Amino acid sequence: MRKITMRAALLEALNEEMERDETTVLFGEDVGKFGGINAVTKGLYEKFGSTRVFDTPIAEPTIVAAAVGMAITGNARPIPELQFGDFVGIAFDEVFNKMGKWRFMHGGQMEMPVTLRLPIGIAGGAGPEHSQSPQALFMHGPGLQIVIPSTPYDAKGLLKTAIRDNNAVLFFEHKVLYDMKGEVPEEEYLIPFGKADIKRSGTDVTIIATALQVHTALAAADELAVQGVEVEVIDPRTLAPLDMETILESVRKTGRALIVHEEPKTGGSGAEIAAQIQEGALFDLSAPIRRIGSPDVPIAQSIYLEQFYTPSKDQITKAVNELMEY
Amino acid sequence: MAETYVKEVETKSYTKEVLVDFYKTMAKIRKFDENLIKLMAEGKVSGFYHSGIGSEGLSAGSIRQNLRDEDYIYYNHRGCNQKIAKGVPLSKIYGDFLGTIEGTTRGLGAGIVHSADPSRGVLGQAGTIGSQLGLSVGTAYTSKLTGSDQVTVVYFGDGAASREMLHGSLNWAGLYKLPIIYICENNEYAISCHVSETHSVKENIADWADGYGIPNCVVDGNDVLLMHEVVKEAVERAKRGEGPTFIEAQTFRHRGHFEGDPYDYVDVEILQNWKDTKDPITNFAAKLMLDKVVTEEDLEKINKEIDVEIAEAIQKAEAAPLPNPERIYEGLFA
Ligand SMILES: Cc1ncc(C[n+]2csc(CCOP(=O)(O)OP(=O)(O)O)c2C)c(N)n1
Numbered sequence: 001m002r003k004i005t006m007r008a009a010l011l012e013a014l015n016e017e018m019e020r021d022e023t024t025v026l027f028g029e030d031v032g033k034f035g036g037i038n039a040v041t042k043g044l045y046e047k048f049g050s051t052r053v054f055d056t057p058i059a060e061p062t063i064v065a066a067a068v069g070m071a072i073t074g075n076a077r078p079i080p081e082l083q084f085g086d087f088v089g090i091a092f093d094e095v096f097n098k099m100g101k102w103r104f105m106h107g108g109q110m111e112m113p114v115t116l117r118l119p120i121g122i123a124g125g126a127g128p129e130h131s132q133s134p135q136a137l138f139m140h141g142p143g144l145q146i147v148i149p150s151t152p153y154d155a156k157g158l159l160k161t162a163i164r165d166n167n168a169v170l171f172f173e174h175k176v177l178y179d180m181k182g183e184v185p186e187e188e189y190l191i192p193f194g195k196a197d198i199k200r201s202g203t204d205v206t207i208i209a210t211a212l213q214v215h216t217a218l219a220a221a222d223e224l225a226v227q228g229v230e231v232e233v234i235d236p237r238t239l240a241p242l243d244m245e246t247i248l249e250s251v252r253k254t255g256r257a258l259i260v261h262e263e264p265k266t267g268g269s270g271a272e273i274a275a276q277i278q279e280g281a282l283f284d285l286s287a288p289i290r291r292i293g294s295p296d297v298p299i300a301q302s303i304y305l306e307q308f309y310t311p312s313k314d315q316i317t318k319a320v321n322e323l324m325e326y
Numbered sequence: 327m328a329e330t331y332v333k334e335v336e337t338k339s340y341t342k343e344v345l346v347d348f349y350k351t352m353a354k355i356r357k358f359d360e361n362l363i364k365l366m367a368e369g370k371v372s373g374f375y376h377s378g379i380g381s382e383g384l385s386a387g388s389i390r391q392n393l394r395d396e397d398y399i400y401y402n403h404r405g406c407n408q409k410i411a412k413g414v415p416l417s418k419i420y421g422d423f424l425g426t427i428e429g430t431t432r433g434l435g436a437g438i439v440h441s442a443d444p445s446r447g448v449l450g451q452a453g454t455i456g457s458q459l460g461l462s463v464g465t466a467y468t469s470k471l472t473g474s475d476q477v478t479v480v481y482f483g484d485g486a487a488s489r490e491m492l493h494g495s496l497n498w499a500g501l502y503k504l505p506i507i508y509i510c511e512n513n514e515y516a517i518s519c520h521v522s523e524t525h526s527v528k529e530n531i532a533d534w535a536d537g538y539g540i541p542n543c544v545v546d547g548n549d550v551l552l553m554h555e556v557v558k559e560a561v562e563r564a565k566r567g568e569g570p571t572f573i574e575a576q577t578f579r580h581r582g583h584f585e586g587d588p589y590d591y592v593d594v595e596i597l598q599n600w601k602d603t604k605d606p607i608t609n610f611a612a613k614l615m616l617d618k619v620v621t622e623e624d625l626e627k628i629n630k631e632i633d634v635e636i637a638e639a640i641q642k643a644e645a646a647p648l649p650n651p652e653r654i655y656e657g658l659f660a
Contacts, residue, residue: 034518034591057488057524058456058516090454125372127437129453297654302425302435303372308651 001183009152009184010040010173013159014079016188018048021077024163025070027054028063028081028117037083038119038178060087064094064116068102072110079163085118085172086132099168100143111166112143115159121212121262122294122310123175125303132299133211133263135172139239139272145193146239148172150214152182154237157191165193174211174262194241198250202230205256205320208247208273209233213260213311220316229324239269247273248280255286256323260311265293287326290319328532328574331545331556337617340551344391345619346628348550351386352607354632355407358416361636362406362423366585370644371423376438378405380548380580383606384511385411385481387553388575392561393479398447398465400458402481402511403438404579414443416639426646433649434657447476456486459495459508466504466570477564479507479557485516487531488524496572500538503569507560508535510574511547517583518591535572547575548606578604 004012018024026044028036032055035042045053056063063080070076082088088095095116103112122131138144147162147169149155155173162169199214200221209217214235221231232250236243251257257277259270270291277289294309337345359379365371378385385407389399393412401408406419414430421428422436430441442450449465451458462480469476482492487510499506510531514521527533535542541563545556553575560571578600582589589597614620 030517030519037517055519055523058485059488059490061490087454125435125437126374127435127440127453130374295654297658300434300654301422301431301437301440302433302648304425304648305433305435305651305654308654 001185003181004152004184005179005181006149006152006155006173007038007040007178009156010159011042012184013156013163014041014044015047017160017163018044018052021163022052023075024077024079025052026079026081027056027066029056029058029083031055031081036081038175040117040173040178041081060090061094064091065098067114067116068094068098068112071112071114072102074111077113077163079115079117081117083119084130085120085134086129088118088134095144095170096138096141100141104143112168113166115162115169115171117171117173119173119175121174121176122299122306125301125306127301128298131306133172133261135170135239136263136267136269136272138170139269143168144240145169146172147193147237148210148239149237150177150199150211150235152180152184154191154197154235156184157189158193158237161190161193164190172211176212180215191237193238194243196234196236196243196246198232198246199235200231200233202232202254204230204254205258205323206232206234206247206250206254207258207260207316207320208270209235209260210239210269211262213262216311216313217260217316220313220320223313223317224320229320231320242273242276244276244280247277251277251281252284255284256326257285258290258292258316258319258323260292260316262310263293264296265291266296268293287323290323292316292319327528327536328530328542328544331543331552333552333555335551335555337551337613337619342619345614347390348386348554349607349610349614349625350628350632351390351411352382352550352610353629354416354635355382355385355405355410356607357632357636358410358419359405361640362420363585365423365640374437375585376404376583377579377581377585378407380600380605381405381511381513381577382407383550383610384509384547384553384575384577387550388479388509388557391554392557393447393477395446396474396476398449398476398478400449400462400465400478400480401451402483402486403451403455404483404511404513406438406441408481409441409443409448412443412448413446414441414448416636417642418443420640420643421646424643425648426643427649428643428646433653456482456489456491458482459486459489459491462506463495463498463504466499466506467502469505470502475505475565477505477507477561479509481509481511483516484510484512484514484521484525484531485519488516492534496535496538496540496570499570500540503567505564506570507557507564508570508572509557510572511577512574513577513579515579515583515592530574532572532574540570540572542572542574544574544576547577548604548609550606550610
């Protein structure tokens with residue numbers, strides 16, 4: 001099968017969905033002629049014109065609010081972008097209270113077909129306000145679906161689903177993954193929300209990982225296999241809805257669970273997943289649930305210090321070995 | 327509508343010392359920037375850098391001889407122009423890029439936007455551009471609270487001016503008559519977008535201030551003396567308790583938004599024209615020589631001295647160690 005980058009996969013999804021549905025409208029800072037600072041929207045302006053693809057002022061709350069205002073008319077399907085996912089903080093009310101709750105607050109009379117794209121993650125000295133992974137904040141926000149792909153295949157299928165969905169989607173893209181290549185078929189496909197993917201099967205320990213950490217976990221699993229420890233790596237792909245069924249099934253089999261993400265450990269998505277594992281499978285566990293996240297401090301700008309934030313393969317193999325002692 | 331600030335400014339109304347200080351500051355800013363780009367090319371500095379080359383006059387003119395250490399600035403994310411003009415030691419700024427403990431952040435690294443030197447009124451900056459517009463009203467309000475005559479100067483780009491926060495900030499500043507000087511560094515572009523594509527204005531960004539009853543003007547930001555004069559008047563007004571001023575200073579960036587930006591969205595001729603005819607340093611040097619304030623040899627000597635100062639600063643910053651990894655656990659709380 002052909003291999004393309006996650007950037008190319010995302011762009012294909014945007015192209016196909018914008019062709020398919022002319023109510024789609026894409027906007028954000030530098031997404032037009034420039035093609036986006038991550039080059040994910042290249043060529044869309046030329047193809048779909050300046051009304052459906054436009055550069056906005058630097059005004060994140062207005063970007064999100066405008067998307068909400070478009071969506072609730074029922075006549076538009078907005079795909080806004082925030083240049084960095086960190087900037088969601090600037091538009092917090094618009095995301096958390098408007099995008100997430102408008103439909104419910106008004107008795108379910110309107111729909112919220114918004115796909116807000118948010119590039120995230122530590123990616124080489126970008127500093128405390130351009131490197132974060134804020135997705136867990138929104139697990140606490142009703143009305144928001146949270147998508148976080150780890151491969152080009154997943155990215156494309158999930159983005160297409162997101163755009164067609166009539167509910168709000170926060171679509172988190174790890175910046176380091178943009179250049180990562182993977183198999184993507186030529187034919188059209190969609191990936192449903194709430195369906196985790198088992199990226200590697202194993203019998204001894206379940207690792208639940210997201211985004212870039214799926215790849216770190218897989219690398220650790222390769223190493224552990226040589227030692228005779230078989231790790232199962234599960235990528236939830238969407239944190240809301242969260243496919244606990246797949247996770248619980250795996251944990252019941254292995255009896256050991258490790259959750260790995262780049263978000264800070266405290267209050268990260270792993271906290272919720274761990275809580276749900278113990279609710280659903282406490283007596284199947286033979287070891288305490290472990291979590292690896294980044295330290296609970298702001299991300300330093302220094303590229304040297306940055307390495308101490310991203311979970312590493314060694315941290316994972318060590319944690320797995322410790323779990324195996326039970 | 328915003329008027330264009332015009333004033334006949336002659337070199338003879340300044341002492342030679344002051345004029346040379348303006349020149350030195352601009353030259354230092356540019357050489358700092360050029361050398362930082364070199365460090366990036368050598369792979370010693372990473373992350374994002376937005377070169378400030380081309381707009382040195384705006385910072386040197388507004389800060390030098392106008393602001394004291396106790397006056398506050400919120401610098402913008404373009405180069406290190408304002409920090410240098412405010413006197414933050416070069417070795418400390420380089421240290422913040424190199425991530426050594428010489429930096430103001432003692433090794434956390436700061437890039438452009440997180441250096442701080444409260445002893446010189448430099449209170450930092452945000453990764454989210456324009457956030458300083460909100461903070462500045464609080465800082466300026468504090469001068470009222472304590473009855474001091476400290477002023478707050480807040481720098482931001484034309485792009486940052488499109489943030490909603492600007493309007494909240496102007497409303498507060500006008501309402502409470504806060505001692506703020508807004509300096510909009512209008513280099514026409516916010517990354518790839520021309521100001522005309524992203525701003526709804528009568529003619530100039532400064533026109534927005536009109537609606538809040540805030541005195542405003544547009545000025546040639548590449549004329550260091552004009553910049554000095556216009557900010558001097560604003561500082562005096564602020565100190566008299568007459569409130570804020572909004573200054574839109576026009577300039578242009580010589581390089582792309584960040585290092586590595588193809589910069590192909592700007593007409594090459596327009597860019598060349600700014601470089602050839604409106605370079606703040608070249609033009610000021612010519613003026614100083616024409617008015618016989620300095621000779622070419624004087625300027626050469628000054629430039630050599632700056633080269634030495636920069637080399638020493640880099641050496642000091644590079645010689646300092648990286649922090650130990652535990653550094654990230656220090657300083658979150660007092
Ligand atoms: C709130 C926020 N939105 C977007 C960005 C990304 N960004 C950084 S600089 C920039 C353009 C700024 O343009 P301008 O304010 O005109 O300053 P210039 O870079 O031209 O000096 C953008 C969009 C950011 N850092 N913060």
